[in-house]
Amino acid sequence: MSNQLVIIDELKQLFAAETPLIDLRAPVEFEQGSLPESVNIPILNTEERALIGTAYKHQGQEAAIRLGYQIVSGPVKKERVAHWCQFVAENPHAVLYCFRGGRRSQIAQQWLKDTGVERPLLAGGYKAARRFLMRFIEEFGAKNRFILLSGPTGSGKTALINAVKNFYPALDLECLAHHRGSAFGAWRIPQPAQIDFENRLAVALMKLENKLLPQTSLLVEDESRHIGKNCLPDSFFIHLRNSEVIWLDEPRAVRVDNIFNDYILNTVIGHAFQKTGAEGKSMQEQALTVFEYYKKALVAISKKLGGLRTREIMIDLASARLDFLNRNEIQSNKIWIEKLLTYYYDPLYLKSLKRRQVTVIFKGSNSAVIEYLKNGTNDFAANRPGYQHARFSTDVS
Known part of the structure; x- marks a missing residue:
């Protein structure tokens, strides 16, 4: 230079x-x-x-x-x-x-x-x-291999991606996009412009390139083409979708708790719940705007969810809002969260994976997946003697 x-x-x-x-x-x-x-x-x-x-x-x-x-x-x-x-x-x-x-x-x-x-x-x-940056994304996708971390909504995929970064190369697309990737997944900070998202992606891949040994696959969360308003570049997305899958398998009760923690406890709702006095009152008003956002997100998916189920969950959401407002109670949010998983996200996710005919190379809990990655997938587990692909199961209970 x-x-x-x-x-x-x-x-x-x-x-x-x-x-x-x-x-x-x-x-x-x-x-x-x-x-x-x-x-x-x-x-x-x-x-x-x-x-x-x-x-x-x-x-x-x-x-x-x-x-x-x-x-x-x-x-x-x-x-x-x-x-x-x-x-x-x-x-x-x-x-x-x-x-x-x-x-x-x-x-x-x-x-x-x-x-x-x-x-x-x-x-x-x-x-x-x-x-140069756009060309780098395309070339990176063509010459490197990926493992997609998949699993039903709430299984903790993003948390696992960040948990393994200290010993396994992993990319957090949701962090780059400032969005969790679902109708309810907006962050409090705005998403980047599409061009900025693509440029950030290119630089993130550059930083990971030196960590990728010849037989190492980059771990990436299984996202749709759109992460909020940001869109993955076409060629890169195609390479991702053609990759083998690790299936993160957690019980529905654990997934409900994960979503509750992310969308209720660790938001302004949870902060207001823990505060008292004037500051708590101010935060409570902010928290009510979050409930209003969730209401609008529910309306946005109502056509796919169906009228009866939309009304049912809307009632549960309104009840949780009143519990928070009148009794400073937030646990009732788990009711509408579980129904949203059962009625909408689980069927949608499983239908998508069946249509794609994914190859699952490992299926297990959070701790099991971490152990699997620690023990090494660099020699591609599918090629090891005695290894069998994990069977894909529609059981997401």
């Missing part, structure tokens, strides 16, 4: 090292998608960019360039250069980029150099880096 330019061949090192980046594009461009570890300190704001674009369209390139220098001059230029200098002072390895690595990043680089600060820019800018 030179003082002037970061070339395409150096991008993997740059992203794997979480190098801080200064995105010089306008905020409207940044919001549509950005590179990981970047902060938006634009050379032109959205309105200024629009003015220059209009000048370019009607008067040509030279007029647009002149207008740009007029807009970003004097105190405006001084302030923007100061922001870049401050960021570089705090992040000495920072790299600059604009859309194509052209005029905006070259001007910013020169203005910084005029103050005695030399930082490289990305060759080809955002566009080239974005193309």
